[in-house]
Amino acid sequence: MTTPAGKRQELTTRVAALENALTAAGKVATADIDDTVDLYTNRLGPRLGAAMVARAWCDDDYRRALLADATGVLREEDLGDAARGNKGLPFLHLVVVENTPAVHNVVVCTLCSCYPLALLGAPPRWYKSDAYRARAVREPRAVLAEFGVRLEAGTSVRVWDSTADCRYMVLPQRPPGTEGLTVDELAALVTVDSLIGTRRRL
Known part of the structure; x- marks a missing residue:
């Protein structure tokens, strides 16, 4: 063996x-x-997505722009590495969805394992598993509970199914008590799971 x-x-x-x-x-x-x-290893991956999230927590104008047109933000900022890492990201559609006390978002790819590699790094093994891809759509609350995410009864769950042409990234809620942290310090708190939506509290 x-x-x-x-x-x-x-x-x-x-x-x-x-x-x-x-x-x-x-x-x-x-x-x-x-x-x-x-x-x-060094220029792409979760640090890029985390930096976008941290900036959105600190800059309302940037947050609104990201939620309205994330692909446009990437183009505007000329993130060439992100584009190259996603085989032409400017020609794909990136959607950023925001977690709030009333709504929790989770991302899946039911077809295969489409994923914004350039922004989140290598996908976790479970993201590509048949079980996650099937159950995240059928029973998202049960799946989230297995990740330790227990939502209040009044919190709705939205499941976003990635495709070959469209990728999703979650903008998690900013943790309480982080008002004095810098953007870099905030970015260090962001995890891949929180960018997918399988973690709620950082």
Whole structure:
């Protein structure tokens, strides 16, 4: 029986072999591979989505713009890395939905696992699972409860189904007692789960 560490080593070996074959055939350059790794490790991922959320908490004009036209905000800010990381994000539709005391939003992709990779980083394993993709739509409150999110009876749940052309990101509620924090300090509080909606309190 292969151990998890053994599986990781096997995968690493296969990836290295594929990279060597592609570079030897002239299909890709090593520098391009290194740049892509750096892109997703250091320049994209949840830190970008978290920064957008933190700014929205501190700037009402930015929050309103984000909720009205998130794709337009990304274009306006010329987030080239985000666009490249999402294979042309400016040509996709990004929607930001806001959690409030009355409404809780949760994101799923029932078709496969469409996801704003450039803004949230690599999706959690459970996001791609058949169970989450099916149950999040059928019984969202039960699924959220399993993540520790227990909503009041008067709070409605909205489930947003991502597609190949449209991605969603949740704007979570700002945690109480954070009024004195800087934007960077606020961004550090934001988690991937909160950007998907499977976490309510940061």
